[in-house]
Amino acid sequence: xxxVLALFVLSVLSFCEFTDAECLKISPTRLVVKYGDPASAxxxxxxxxxxxxxxxxxxxxxxxxxxxxLEWTVNSVTDWTIAPICSxxxxxxxxxxxxxxxxxxxxxxxxxxxxxxVAGRQSEFRCGIQDVFPVNRLxxxxxxxxxxxxxxxxxxxxxxxxxxxxxxxxxxxxxFTPSRDDHGARLWCSARLELGEEGPKPPPEMESQHLPLNVxxxxxxxxxxxxxxxxxxxxxxxxxxxxxxxxxxxxxxxxVAGPVLNNTKEGSVLNIxxxxxxxxxxxxxxxxxxxxxxxxxxxxKVTVDHLPIIxxxxxxxxxxxxxxxxxxxxxxxxxxxxxHYQLKDIFxxxxx
Numbered sequence: 001x002x003x004v005l006a007l008f009v010l011s012v013l014s015f016c017e018f019t020d021a022e023c024l025k026i027s028p029t030r031l032v033v034k035y036g037d038p039a040s041a042x043x044x045x046x047x048x049x050x051x052x053x054x055x056x057x058x059x060x061x062x063x064x065x066x067x068x069x070l071e072w073t074v075n076s077v078t079d080w081t082i083a084p085i086c087s088x089x090x091x092x093x094x095x096x097x098x099x100x101x102x103x104x105x106x107x108x109x110x111x112x113x114x115x116x117x118v119a120g121r122q123s124e125f126r127c128g129i130q131d132v133f134p135v136n137r138l139x140x141x142x143x144x145x146x147x148x149x150x151x152x153x154x155x156x157x158x159x160x161x162x163x164x165x166x167x168x169x170x171x172x173x174x175x176f177t178p179s180r181d182d183h184g185a186r187l188w189c190s191a192r193l194e195l196g197e198e199g200p201k202p203p204p205e206m207e208s209q210h211l212p213l214n215v216x217x218x219x220x221x222x223x224x225x226x227x228x229x230x231x232x233x234x235x236x237x238x239x240x241x242x243x244x245x246x247x248x249x250x251x252x253x254x255x256v257a258g259p260v261l262n263n264t265k266e267g268s269v270l271n272i273x274x275x276x277x278x279x280x281x282x283x284x285x286x287x288x289x290x291x292x293x294x295x296x297x298x299x300x301k302v303t304v305d306h307l308p309i310i311x312x313x314x315x316x317x318x319x320x321x322x323x324x325x326x327x328x329x330x331x332x333x334x335x336x337x338x339x340h341y342q343l344k345d346i347f348x349x350x351x352x
Contacts, residue, residue: 219244255281
């Protein structure tokens with residue numbers, strides 16, 4: 001007897017499960033509705049039935065006649081957890097409409113020391129999400145865009161697991177360590193609702209303002225030029241250019257004099273006119289700001305141009321040679337030549 005009773009109960013339960021699953025169909029099976037927007041769905045029985053919709057909004061009383069379908073409709077959904085139920089007379093069959101109500105945040109904001117960051121030092125940024133629903137569908141990401149406008153996701157937060165019942169506000173943090181290359185970049189955060197296949201495409205998203213990053217970093221000499229071999233008496237031009245924030249000041253150190261200061265923002269140029277051999281040696285450019293310095297050195301060698309000396313010696317030799325030839329001609333050739341005579345002797349011989 002007990003066995004027969006148990007078999008009967010199982011048969012009834014199986015019938016009920018079958019009828020509950022099959023006797024009513026709701027179309028669409030799932031709705032994703034923005035808060036305040038209209039919504040509607042149809043309830044259809046396998047055979048005409050007296051139907052009703054039970055809901056906090058848009059409820060429909062049990063029909064007096066058997067119908068082939070019954071529509072549920074609302075002009076503006078304002079219940080965050082609305083769950084309309086379609087049922088037959090007596091509740092023999094019942095189906096619940098799967099509906100998700102969502103709302104974008106009223107504000108997404110980001111805060112942090114974006115104007116006073118230091119390369120290599122960690123800074124904290126906060127992303128505030130106000131009045132969003134549902135938080136178990138919320139994805140939060142931090143993004144960075146370089147000065148070339150290349151977008152990179154720095155980090156992201158997956159949705160929370162708790163089931164929300166009303167809009168809530170959340171705050172998310174980012175620990176960010178900038179490099180010198182991040183100077184001039186932009187940082188922001190984004191709130192995105194992933195609402196599934198029935199949700200809007202692309203997923204609704206809201207961004208914070210974009211924070212420009214001012215990153216301080218020590219100088220790095222990126223360009224330098226100068227002659228390493230120069231002739232005595234020429235001009236020695238030396239220059240260096242450093243990248244740094246704040247803009248660096250420049251100092252030159254060289255062998256024969258004290259340092260020369262040049263606080264130009266464009267760089268530092270050193271010119272030594274009429275350089276002497278005593279000024280040969282190592283010349284160093286030092287670019288500095290309050291975070292450190294960068295140096296560049298060049299070993300200058302000063303050579304002597306021997307061509308003028310050689311030309312002078314040759315010219316002096318030619319002069320000496322010419323002078324010696326003249327002296328020789330005067331003292332030797334004129335006084336020792338044969339058949340020489342004087343005009344006075346000729347005139348004296350003509351007198352009687």
